[in-house]
């Protein structure tokens with residue numbers, strides 16, 4: 402009876418979630434808009450830039466740096482639950498709010514081991530999950546063989562903060578204690594998976610996808626990854642990670658596949674992720690809706706594909722300017738089965754993520770589909786860079 406009452410109580414509380422605070426106002430928050438509308442929740446965004454993409458879809462904004470905890474106190478007062486669209490927060494300061502019963506989803510204890518990439522790898526290793534060899538700055542590297550990868554422990558994104566170093570001189574001149582060192586993995590492919598866990602502990606895992614990076618930045622995502630044998634192994638990794646973290650919300654898990662088909666985890670993003678943008682068009686439930694469902698305590702949705710496959714290509718800035726590239730957007734939109742997601746950023750700069758295109762595919766034969774996906778990705782990049 403007591404248990405039943407508690408469940409009922411919890412259900413009532415969850416039904417009350419109508420206002421979700423989001424720390425960060427970039428495209429990941431912006432892409433929650435349709436799902437928020439569908440689920441009948443308002444998004445209140447904390448961001449320091451009033452021309453950030455998500456400002457246009459926010460019910461209210463708290464205009465402040467994302468690590469400004471006093472601003473987050475204000476955010477907490479105006480919503481039922483707080484979630485994150487990026488991880489550049491100050492967790493120690495936020496813990497005062499958690500002590501005052503502010504609900505964070507994912508919780509601060511979930512984020513704690515994940516925010517610093519070195520600590521994240523230690524956490525994964527302690528769980529017995531496979532990661533590349535890595536060393537804290539200043540520790541002896543055994544065996545010392547180049548290239549090595551120098552990575553910023555915090556605040557790295559889109560490859561900024563990741564450097565491949567070829568000799569000891571470059572290592573010493575570029576690194577310091579804000580970095581750690583990782584073995585260079587001569588991977589065969591990179592794959593990623595989005596995984597979600599709800600308030601009641603249910604887990605949903607999306608299809609494994611192949612991601613292709615250039616200069617450490619994601620360019621293309623192919624859905625699904627064609628190597629089915631690895632699927633089970635990867636799902637098991639996702640399950641054990643989600644269950645040990647007891648995360649509520651969505652995680653992006655990036656992995657290397659070695660020549661001998663070993664899976665090594667590169668990185669976990671405790672939020673929605675670029676490798677899951679295809680879900681907006683290609684899945685029954687997008688990663689953004691899934692995240693909001695989890696955060697609002699609603700049952701998770703189906704992760705099934707709506708088409709046999711899909712390809713997603715990022716539209717990365719290649720110049721400084723204030724254009725909206727309308728003609729190119731129109732050309733891209735004329736590709737059959739394509740959806741253009743243009744983030745509405747007011748300024749372009751080289752490497753900046755300005756939008757993405759997803760094209761749904763329906764070939765029965767996976768090899769034909771793979772070839773078609775690659776041809777479409779080339780076509781998109783040709784239009785974008787013409």
Ligand code: ADP
Nearest residue numbers: 550557558559560561563583584585586614617
């Ligand atoms: P970010 O968090 O900025 O995306 P990552 O650590 O994920 O940075 O690195 C970006 C990309 O750099 C990876 O997707 C991969 O292509 C390459 N990379 C990162 N670490 C390694 C490594 N240890 N060995 C080989 N390539 C790597």
